[in-house]
Each structure stands twice: as structure tokens, then as C-alpha cells.
Amino acid sequence: MSLQSDLIHVFNGIPFTTRSSAELLRSLDEFQARHDDLLLVSYPKSGTHWLAEIMKHLYSSKVSITSPIEFGNVSKLEELSNIPTKRIIPTHLNFNMLPADFKAKKCKAIYIIRNPKDTAVSLFHYYRDNPNLPTIEGWGTYFDMFLHGEVVCGSWFDHILSWEEHRNEMGTLFLYYEAMKKDIFQSVKKISHYLGINITDNEVHEICKKTSFSEMKNNVEKENTDPNNTVCSLTSNKKLIFRKGTVGDWKQYFSNKQNRLFDEMYNTKMDSSNLAKHIHYDN
Numbered sequence: 213m214s215l216q217s218d219l220i221h222v223f224n225g226i227p228f229t230t231r232s233s234a235e236l237l238r239s240l241d242e243f244q245a246r247h248d249d250l251l252l253v254s255y256p257k258s259g260t261h262w263l264a265e266i267m268k269h270l271y272s273s274k275v276s277i278t279s280p281i282e283f284g285n286v287s288k289l290e291e292l293s294n295i296p297t298k299r300i301i302p303t304h305l306n307f308n309m310l311p312a313d314f315k316a317k318k319c320k321a322i323y324i325i326r327n328p329k330d331t332a333v334s335l336f337h338y339y340r341d342n343p344n345l346p347t348i349e350g351w352g353t354y355f356d357m358f359l360h361g362e363v364v365c366g367s368w369f370d371h372i373l374s375w376e377e378h379r380n381e382m383g384t385l386f387l388y389y390e391a392m393k394k395d396i397f398q399s400v401k402k403i404s405h406y407l408g409i410n411i412t413d414n415e416v417h418e419i420c421k422k423t424s425f426s427e428m429k430n431n432v433e434k435e436n437t438d439p440n441n442t443v444c445s446l447t448s449n450k451k452l453i454f455r456k457g458t459v460g461d462w463k464q465y466f467s468n469k470q471n472r473l474f475d476e477m478y479n480t481k482m483d484s485s486n487l488a489k490h491i492h493y494d495n
């Protein structure tokens with residue numbers, strides 16, 4: 213099956229939507245990072261918006277949460293360079309495509325990981341609802357596409373492994389969606405510790421309340437949508453982001469055979485991964 217379509221182009225072997233122009237992707241390597249830039253990194257549908265909302269409250273108004281670095285055309289990079297405050301930059305980029313200056317300057321990065329089975333289901337719905345993504349035939353066809361990395365942003369496995377391989381270069385903090393669902397208080401404390409932000413337990417409790425799934429979903433209904441109001445390069449429509457926000461939804465979708473195929477691929481690809489023992493794969 214061809215990965216190319218009117219909405220998708222392949223760059224460095226990875227499918228991107230046309231919302232990330234080839235010209236922009238080509239010029240990423242010239243991007244000037246700043247020492248205090250913070251990257252919020254994820255494979256799509258792993259909890260990026262949740263993490264960004266936590267950041268917004270942790271820093272209050274002293275930072276700019278920008279649009280994703282791979283979204284738009286080259287003028288976007290100029291816009292980013294003109295931001296006067298500390299920048300929090302979301303991205304779905306594989307480590308190998310990250311602008312080199314972030315690596316040279318050892319910028320902090322937080323990478324959020326979700327059980328790939330739930331990630332796959334969440335991305336399936338995104339494909340169905342998001343006009344920026346090509347039409348897919350159904351769950352069965354999509355499942356094979358996901359497993360073989362023929363979806364936007366490429367292979368989940370390659371994405372995770374690329375960031376794990378270089379984890380020490382930037383001191384990347386890895387967070388796990390399911391651990392956040394289980395104990396958001398400790399997760400917020402962990403993030404604030406990583407960033408060196410002093411925060412009281414009461415303040416942490418407040419952040420937990422303000423960033424709950426229901427609170428964030430309700431807020432979307434009240435907001436106007438503008439082209440920059442998601443932290444996902446694949447859409448500007450926030451209404452597409454908040455679907456269920458649960459753990460284990462994959463069980464409603466995977467057949468026994470699909471589950472076996474997925475487990476085989478996971479075990480092969482993640483065999484030498486140290487992160488694998490932290491991923492909530494069996495939830």
C-alpha cells in the first residue's frame with residue numbers, strides 16, 4: 213500500500229501530514245535552540261495535551277507553550293525565534309529528526325509514553341475524525357498500518373527506541389500515561405522536581421484538579437478554536453483530542469489474533485529496551 217496521498221508525504225522514511233511542509237522539515241536542522249527551551253515529546257495520542265496543561269499551570273504565565281516545532285512552513289520557525297519568554301515546545305518528532313541545536317544545548321525534554329495498544333486505538337479514532345488525515349478502511353486495515361509504522365509519525369516502536377537510545381544526551385524525563393492516571397499527584401511532583409520548580413502540596417492538588425480529563429474536556433467546549441490552539445501538529449481542532457481518556461480501551465478492539473501479532477512485534481522490537489519494564493503494557 214502506498215503511504216503517499218494528498219494529505220501525507222514521506223520525509224526521511226516517516227509519514228507526515230502536509231501540515232508539516234517538507235520545506236520546514238528540511239530546515240529544522242538550522243533551528244536555533246535556547247538553553248532553557250523545554251521539549252514536550254510524544255508519539256501521537258499519548259497524552260501530550262494533558263502534559264502541556266500541567267506545564268501551563270506549573271509555570272503560570274512565565275512561559276509560552278508554542279505550536280509544535282514541525283507544524284507549518286518556515287515562517288513558523290521565525291515566529292518561534294521571536295518569542296521573548298521561555299519556550300515550551302511540543303513535538304511528535306523522532307529523536308533523529310530533532311533539530312541538532314536542542315541536542316547541542318542539552319535542552320530538557322519530557323517524553324510521555326502510553327501503552328501502544330491504547331495509543332493505536334486512540335490514533336484510529338483520530339484518523340476517522342480528523343480531516344487532515346487520510347480515510348482509512350476500517351480497524352483491520354488500520355491495525356496492520358499501525359503495527360508496521362505506516363501511520364503518521366511512523367512506527368511507535370522506532371519513535372520510543374530513538375528517544376531511549378539518546379536518553380542521556382539530554383537527560384530526558386520519561387513519563388507514563390497510566391502511571392499518571394494512577395497517581396497524578398506524584399507525577400506532577402516528579403515533573404516539578406525535574407524542572408526544579410518549588411511547589412507546595414496544595415498547589416499540586418490544584419493542578420491535579422485543573423488538569424483532570426473532565427475539566428479539560430469541559431474547557432474545550434467553552435474555548436474558541438484558533439489555528440494554534442492544539443499542541444498536536446496534526447490538527448488545530450481541540451475537540452478531537454478529548455475522547456475517553458481511559459486505560460485499556462484496546463480490549464474492545466483487538467481480536468485474539470491481533471493481540472498475538474502485536475505482542476510478537478512488541479517482544480521483538482522492545483527486547484533490548486530498558487524502558488519496556490516501565491511501560492504499562494498489560495493494562
Ligand SMILES: Nc1ncnc2c1ncn2[C@@H]1O[C@H](COP(=O)(O)OS(=O)(=O)O)[C@@H](OP(=O)(O)O)[C@H]1O
Pocket residue numbers: 254255256257258259260261262330333334335337423424425426428443444446453454455456457458461
Ligand atoms: N487530562 C487527561 N487525562 C487523561 N487522558 C487525557 C487527558 N487529556 C487528554 N487525554 C487523552 O489523551 C489522548 C490524546 O493524546 P494527545 O494529547 O497526545 O493527542 S495528540 O497526538 O497531541 O493529538 C486522548 O486519548 P483517547 O481518549 O484514548 O483517544 C485523550 O482523551
